[in-house]
Each structure stands twice: as structure tokens, then as C-alpha cells.
Amino acid sequence: MANMQKINPFLWFDHQAEEAANFYTSVFNNAQTGDELRTGGAVLVKSFSLDGQKFSALNGGPQFKLNPTISFYVVFETEAETDSAWQKLAEGGMVMMPLQQYPWSAKYGWVQDRYGLSWQLSLGKIEDVGQKFTPLLMFCGPQQGRATEAVQFYTSLFSDSSIKGIMHYEAGEPRPESQVKHAQFTLNGQTFMAMDSGVDQPFTFNEALSFVVNCETQEEVDFFWNKLTADGGEESQCGWLKDKFGVSWQITPEILPRLLSDPNPAVAQRAMAAMMKMRKIEIAKLTEAPADAKTAITVETTVNAPIEKVWRLWTEAEHIQNWNNASDDWHTPKAVNDLRKGGNFTFTMAARDGSVSFDFGGVFDEVIENQHIAYTLG
Template sequence: MTVVNRKIVPFLWFDKVSDEAVNHYLSAFPSSSLRRATTLPETPSGVVEIFAVDLLDSEFNLMSAGPEFKFTPAISFLVACSSAAEVDTIWQQLVPGGSVLMELGSYPFSERFGWLQDKFGVSWQIMFTGQQPIPQRMIPFLMFTGAQCGRAEEAIQFYTSIFPNSGVEDIQRYQKGEEPDQPGSVKYSEFKLYGQSFAAMDSAYDHGFTFNEAISFVVNCETQEEIDYYWEKLSADPEAEMCGWLKDRFGVSWQIVPTIMYEMQQTKDADRLARVTEAFLQMKKFDIAALQRVYEGG
């Protein structure tokens, strides 16, 4: 049986290098491991590979499925470190071939911090937090830019109203004199969804990027009732609905996925896998009963 350790899991869409990225991240982050690997035949993107990995204390999904989407810093991952030395070690693993967004150094909020895009385009904020113990090592970080700038607080309130065991942990606001950001908008906020930590901020600078499907969030669901609930609450763009994917009113992409599908995709029966893959590719919102019927040959 496939064990799911997180309700919400970041999902990264690569072109054709996710297997290389898996090995790179497993070596860059301590206490990391490959959870499972899945190959899906005959999709619109050709043969698709999906890897589930544990990096530090968090599960990530990495998919190799073509060049449709490019990573941007609109969603990055804050890596909470126990020492300045650990910051430096992880930085040295990730920075080769990438680009520096904020130089590694001392800042008012951390004595050791740096922000980079790695050679695959994924953004990481690596920070010494000073916390002992660290409650969560990998924190998804959403930056609201462009047309979404100024909506971070609205999004936080929206998300925390949907998921149980959620709430705002901290919120810091821009002050007068920090233009172009508007006073009162979110400079930094940390919040929990289903007990998992997330962070968000507004940024009024002209970044030239916003959210896209390169990074989405999988919501693992045990029942059809859960799938129906999250689909109804989150989906705001009917044209973006396909194969369990949806886009919310802020442009953030989510996947509402039944956990039983992971077990179906691990089958050694090629015919079963082909039937399930063909079936879910035709669905928008996933139908667990229909997937089970197809899996069993009905």
C-alpha cells in the first residue's frame, strides 16, 4: 500500500530532466530518499515519468512531461537550516549552473540567507532560522506579483478557510517608505494549511512573472467527497480543468488526486496501467468509482 505522509504535496513539472533533478536533489539535501517512480505510457506529452521524493522532511513530486511550462520564483521553497554552515553547504550544492536572486549573506531577518534559482530553474530560499528544533524544513513560498500583487492576504484567508487545521501564524506588513509596495500589504506571512507551513508575500516590483503550472500543489484525497469538496472550493477557471488539475482565482494551480490512484499506477499489469491512464486523461475532476471500474476491467 502506498503511504502518503502529507495532505498537500508540491508538484514540479520539468521538461525531460526530472530523473537528473531527482538525483541532484537527493544529493543536495540530507535525509532524502526516492519514494516511488511511475512511468505513464501514451499521454499527450508522450511517455511521462513521475518521481515522488522525500527531501528533508517533505514530499515532492517531480514530473518529466515536456517544455510547456517554465519555473519562476513566484513559487519558491524556503529551506530552514539549523546553522549557518548548513546554509552554506546546501547553497554550494544548488548554486552551480544556476543564478543568484539574493546574495548569500547576512540580512535583518537572518544572519545567513540566500535566494537562488538552480540549474533547472527551481527557486530556493536557504535560511538559518535560529529555531531549535525546526518545526518544518521545507516551506512553499508564494510571491504575489503583477496583477496578483496586493492579494496575498486575501489568498491566505481564502486558503485557511478551506483546509482544516489551518491558520495564520505570522504576518508582517510593508510600512510607509517601502514603496513601490503599498503600506499594509504583506511583506511576509507564514500560515498553516492542514498543519503544514506555507509562506507568502506581495511584491510590487516589475518581476515579469507570476504563477503558472510549472509548480502546482497536489491535494491527496481519500474519498470522492473530499475530491468534490476541494474541486468546488478551489477551481476558478473552467478552461484550466483537466486530468485532476485546476487553477484557483489567484492563478495558483492545484491537483485534486485520489490516493488510490498511486496504488493503481504501481501495478505491474501493463494493460491495467494503460486503461487507467487513458481513463484519467479524459477526466477533468477525478471519479474514483469510474477509475476503479476501469482498473478492474469493467
């Protein structure tokens, strides 16, 4: 695979991102943890790679739960490696199909691990698929029967894409012959799989597993955003969207992760603040302020109220939460404010629709009660 993959899986966890990344890199060979994005001193996003496939793990909170609609089909070329990975993934998880011989594989099993992520392990040859780890989309619930339509739609959007093969259900099997038993296709040279579920399922696609599309230019961002939100797709915040099948995508300019992890806190905070106001990402708005802008910011306002009351309402954690809760789009479910020189503050900002959350924090440099506060964002 190329170093900069066009499409990367993005996993949503309830504050288990680091733990999950470390677990997955311990399960598979040729795996390693990577960069991380921190806010307020805490990890927001942790990256890791499995056999060259990049993944990102988000500490997003409890809003969304992983389910088997999107799993990862993993090909092993030795039985020992298959058994080892299966044992680790099944511990604390749930076996959906036992590891054994099936008509399509000498050894195959489907398991949902302890974090809710699903894996299909198969003994075979990697060259038959083209890569070791392949996302598999299972169309079920309201999306049942739409696998063929989705495969055709996705391959029409990305360059270097093709349909490698589609196998339909046969007469006497649980689904109509028009529905997909298994399909393989490529998007920008990366292999994907799809199927219509063979049985009714109580779940469907959600934001817990999305795909990041890395874009070089604003024109490319606009293209994928417009195509994927068309015909019943839904826009969300910070570059997130759902397509007409309910699959979640993040249309992300390649410069955005670099800005958010910039060693200059002012640059990173400015990019974060700009992104939080957007639906579709606008590159110009992320970069319109110079990177060498002064990091010191003075905020002045006039309030017609006793200074003691103003101080209390602007510094006590419970009032900070109430103040930010006034927004229709955002709220502050948690605020910690150690108001003293050297004390830390952390405010958790979250979208009301549950699409994203992040910690905003820093340290107080100077505190003079009822007069003056100076702090550094971190």
C-alpha cells in the same frame, strides 16, 4: 510530518525529472529518491523527499518553465550546511539575493538553481517555522497585492489550518502598507509562506509548480475542486486546475497513484485512459472495471479501402501522428513504431493546452503484414 501529507509540491521539468530528483537529494541531508511512475518504458513521474517533505517531478516537456513565484524556504541550523547547499544550488543557477547577513537572518540568500527552481536559504532554528522546507508563494504581476486574500482563502478550505502571522510593508517601503511583506500560515498542519513582491516582476504563477491535494473520498475531491475553481478559477484536464489567484493545484484521490503504478499493465492502462478523459477525477470511473479483467483485447473494424492502404495508414509513424492530430484536445507530437515481432512502439500523447503529456507504448508479439498485429502494452 505525517507519512501521508495532505499537500505535496509537484514540479514540471522538460524531461529532466530523474536528473533533478537525484540532484536535489544530493544537495540536502536526510533526502532520498522514491517511487516512479513509468509509461512506455520511460519515467513519467519521479518522487523524492527532503527531510520528510515529499516532492514529485514530472517529465512534462517544454510547455511550462519554473519561475520564482513559488520558492522553497529552507531553514538550516548550522552555517556549514547552509554554505554547502548554497554552493551546490548556485552552481549553474542564478543568485537573486546574495548569501549574507540581513535584518531577518544572520545568513540568508535567494537562488534559482540550474533547473529554474527557486530556494531561499536561511540560517536559524527549524522549530521557529515548524519544518525545514516551506513553500513560499510570491504574489506579483496581475496577482500583486492579493497575498492577504489568498492566505485567508486557503486557510478557510483546509482543516487544521491557521494564520500564524502577517507582516505588512511599512511607510517608506516600496509597497503600500496594506500589502504583505511576509506571512506564515498552516494548511492541514503544513506550514506555508506568502508575500507580495517588493518589486515589479515579469512573471506570475504557472503550471510548472503545482500542489497535489491528496483526497480520501469522492466527496473530498468534489469539495476542493468546486472551491478552488470558483470565482474565476479554471478547470483543466486530469485533475488539474488553477484557482482564482492563478496557482495550480491537482485534486487527486489517493487511489489514483496506486492504480497508475499497478503491476498489472491492464489495470494501469485502464486507469490512465480513464483519467485522460476527465477534468475532475471521478473515482468510480477509475475503478469500474474489475482488477482481474482479461488483459487480451481484440479490436475489430471494417474499412472500405484496399488492405495495403489501411495497413500503411495504421502502422506508419507519420500517419499515426496525423490520425491522432485530428482530436481537438489531444495530439501526437512523436510516434516511433518498430513494426516487427519483438519491436517496440512509443506514441507521445499530449494535451493541446500543454497541461499534460505521456508516452503510450509496448512491444509487438506478432506481426503478419496486411493481416494481423498482436502487442503487449508496457
